[in-house]
Amino acid sequence: MDRPLTQNIGPGKSPPNMAEYEANGGYRAARMALLEKRPDELLELLKESNLRGRGGAGFPTAMKWSFVPMGKEAGVNGAGDKEFGPKYLVVNADEMEPGTFKDRLLMEGDPHQLIEGIILSAYIIQAETAYIFIRGEYTLSAALLTEAIRECHQAGLLGENILHSRFNLQIHVHTSAGRYICGEETALLNSLEGKRATPRAKPPFPQVSGLWGRPTVVNNVETICNIPHIIKHGADWYKGLSACEDAGTKIFGVSGRVKNPGAWELPMGTSAREILEDYAGGMCEGYQLKGFLPGGGSTNFLIEQHLDLHMDFNTIGQAGSRMGTGTMIILDDKTCPVGMVRNLEHFFAQESCGWCTPCRDGLPWVEQILVNIEAGKGRLEDLEVLNDAVYALGPGHTFCAHAPGAMGPLESALRYFEDDFKAHIHGKCCPWA
Amino acid sequence: MEQINALSPQEIAEIEAEASHYEQKQAASIEALKIIQKHRGWVSDESLKAAADLLDMSPAQLDGVATFYTLIFRRPVGKHVIMLCDSVSCWVMGCEGIREQLQKSLGVGYGETTADGEFTLLPVTCQGACDCAPVMLVDGELERHLDEDKVKQVIAHYGEGAGKTDG
Numbered sequence: 001m002d003r004p005l006t007q008n009i010g011p012g013k014s015p016p017n018m019a020e021y022e023a024n025g026g027y028r029a030a031r032m033a034l035l036e037k038r039p040d041e042l043l044e045l046l047k048e049s050n051l052r053g054r055g056g057a058g059f060p061t062a063m064k065w066s067f068v069p070m071g072k073e074a075g076v077n078g079a080g081d082k083e084f085g086p087k088y089l090v091v092n093a094d095e096m097e098p099g100t101f102k103d104r105l106l107m108e109g110d111p112h113q114l115i116e117g118i119i120l121s122a123y124i125i126q127a128e129t130a131y132i133f134i135r136g137e138y139t140l141s142a143a144l145l146t147e148a149i150r151e152c153h154q155a156g157l158l159g160e161n162i163l164h165s166r167f168n169l170q171i172h173v174h175t176s177a178g179r180y181i182c183g184e185e186t187a188l189l190n191s192l193e194g195k196r197a198t199p200r201a202k203p204p205f206p207q208v209s210g211l212w213g214r215p216t217v218v219n220n221v222e223t224i225c226n227i228p229h230i231i232k233h234g235a236d237w238y239k240g241l242s243a244c245e246d247a248g249t250k251i252f253g254v255s256g257r258v259k260n261p262g263a264w265e266l267p268m269g270t271s272a273r274e275i276l277e278d279y280a281g282g283m284c285e286g287y288q289l290k291g292f293l294p295g296g297g298s299t300n301f302l303i304e305q306h307l308d309l310h311m312d313f314n315t316i317g318q319a320g321s322r323m324g325t326g327t328m329i330i331l332d333d334k335t336c337p338v339g340m341v342r343n344l345e346h347f348f349a350q351e352s353c354g355w356c357t358p359c360r361d362g363l364p365w366v367e368q369i370l371v372n373i374e375a376g377k378g379r380l381e382d383l384e385v386l387n388d389a390v391y392a393l394g395p396g397h398t399f400c401a402h403a404p405g406a407m408g409p410l411e412s413a414l415r416y417f418e419d420d421f422k423a424h425i426h427g428k429c430c431p432w433a
Numbered sequence: 434m435e436q437i438n439a440l441s442p443q444e445i446a447e448i449e450a451e452a453s454h455y456e457q458k459q460a461a462s463i464e465a466l467k468i469i470q471k472h473r474g475w476v477s478d479e480s481l482k483a484a485a486d487l488l489d490m491s492p493a494q495l496d497g498v499a500t501f502y503t504l505i506f507r508r509p510v511g512k513h514v515i516m517l518c519d520s521v522s523c524w525v526m527g528c529e530g531i532r533e534q535l536q537k538s539l540g541v542g543y544g545e546t547t548a549d550g551e552f553t554l555l556p557v558t559c560q561g562a563c564d565c566a567p568v569m570l571v572d573g574e575l576e577r578h579l580d581e582d583k584v585k586q587v588i589a590h591y592g593e594g595a596g597k598t599d600g
Contacts, residue, residue, distance in 0.1 A: 023479050031582075039458065043556040086456070095561045096558060096559060096561075097559070098520040098521045098522065098558070098559040098560065099520070099522045099563050100559070100561060100563070100566060101561040101562055101563045103561070103563045104562070131454075135503045135555075136467070137504075137560055137561075137570060137573070138561070139573055144546070172453075174454075174464070175464070175467070176463065176502070176504075177463050177466070177467060177502035177503070177504040177505050178503030178504040178505075178557075178558070179501065179502055179503060180558060191463070192460060193455075193457065193459065193460050194455075194457075194459040194460040194461060194462035194463060194488075194498065195459075195462075195498065196497055196498060196501040197501065197502075211456075212456050230463075252600050253563070253564065254564075255522040255525075255526075255563035255564055255566060256522060256525050257525065257526070261563070261564035261565075261566075262564045263564065293521075296557075297520070297521050326562070327521055329521055329525070329563070331525070332524070332525070335525050339524075340521065340524070340525065341533075343519070343520070343521055344521055344522040347520055347558060349557075351558065352560075353501075423544070
């Protein structure tokens with residue numbers, strides 16, 4: 001099985017330095033592309049590859065990039081694109097989705113892979129400055145990336161006139177200081193400008209007016225890490241890696257009461273059961289599966305009947321959830337589902353930026369109701385209030401996707417675990433306490 | 434008395450180096466606050482005013498930034514900062530029990546510092562190490578697979594280290 005993203009990553013392996021990365025075929029895509037391919041040719045290849053963003057939303061990457069304005073002379077014979085002033089590439093390395101630990105793996109395991117992806121991506125949109133927006137706690141990742149950037153400058157792969165292609169690129173590592181909302185791409189741009197991380201209205205979209213009003217592309221770490229491999233091996237190879245209509249591989253993960261929690265690169269579309277049973281080793285002794293969040297804290301619960309579904313954007317979407325980041329969080333039978341949702345809503349209430357009222361005021365209200373129910377002080381009417389909140393804080397009623405994301409686990413828990421909510425209310429205590 | 438309020442030449446140099454990466458100086462505001470915190474442990478009003486001057490911002494504007502981001506401390510903290518992950522995977526794996534143990538053995542709640550100034554205890558969101566849950570950060574270092582014994586060891590380790598430097 002081809003595992004391009006993690007070919008250099010494994011237990012006991014230290015992250016390859018420049019020489020080791022190159023010895024394994026690294027920077028061949030960048031060297032070839034910058035000297036032999038035009039940006040528009042590479043964008044076409046990317047479009048054929050059917051790569052979809054790995055940050056959670058699954059938006060087609062080539063389509064996102066196609067909205068970036070390109071000057072008439074953009075990248076022709078290596079000349080830069082000055083027509084629209086500076087353009088920016090921003091890598092979203094603010095991995096903060098609860099239960100998600102895949103970008104850390106990629107950055108700590110193979111930092112040069114991300115740097116090569118950035119060089120290629122920036123070349124395609126003709127951005128001469130790239131920022132890696134990385135969460136403050138990921139100090140090891142930040143240090144490894146900074147060192148990889150230094151090595152690239154020495155090797156002439158970054159800086160002015162890279163490989164005599166006339167393409168220039170600087171990459172800066174920007175370490176953040178907390179707050180989940182920074183992962184929302186327009187909030188991230190405000191944060192990168194040194195402001196409070198409140199989201200911006202769209203349109204205009206960042207590709208047209210992003211960082212300091214300049215054309216800007218924001219993409220997740222895992223997405224960018226795919227680029228060198230697609231350019232090196234082609235679109236057909238990339239599509240062939242997958243077990244479904246979404247192309248490529250995906251870093252899947254499992255956490256919770258399983259025998260072997262971890263993250264693995266597998267064909268996109270691998271079934272949830274295979275990930276849980278074959279890779280995570282199944283449930284721990286004495287624990288049974290009660291439900292799972294397929295791709296992080298903002299995805300809707302699924303239950304045992306969904307285990308044979310393929311983990312890809314469309315299939316999981318049709319089942320009423322989202323594949324999200326692809327890192328599953330397991331709810332076992334000895335853990336209270338009301339408590340788990342209360343924990344999630346506490347997170348979302350705390351992490352609301354406070355910009356719009358439904359989110360700022362609604363989420364703490366939801367949390368408080370859940371606290372009461374868990375403590376045996378709930379009333380049946382509370383369930384109606386929670387269902388109303390699912391609507392009032394849902395898609396279209398808030399400024400950004402934060403509160404709708406928070407409603408995912410709540411809405412699905414109210415459906416699948418209704419009896420457990422009612423048992424708390426009728427029994428006036430938590431059955432799991 | 435030692436001059437502690439104005440920014441040191443080292444801090445100014447580090448902030449200006451960060452500011453040079455951006456079209457506008459203000460973009461270095463979060464990094465400026467982190468640089469101050471790295472050198473002083475926290476960000477005082479005086480340091481904040483000096484950094485605001487340096488970045489052509491008003492103190493209120495910079496304080497709005499400082500108070501938004503959770504990893505910026507606007508109050509003094511202990512010699513060691515313990516941040517316990519309270520997000521979903523760590524919760525499923527028992528972080529509530531770890532919190533009770535920490536609060537009992539340190540004698541402080543969240544947001545408080547021990548009377549001897551050794552430890553500050555804070556909650557923190559998902560650390561992206563969910564396969565090693567429950568986890569906590571101590572002075573930025575990740576401590577994985579926490580259980581009662583591991584927590585005892587970690588507290589003893591940091592407590593002793595502090596004792597030696599004091600001695």
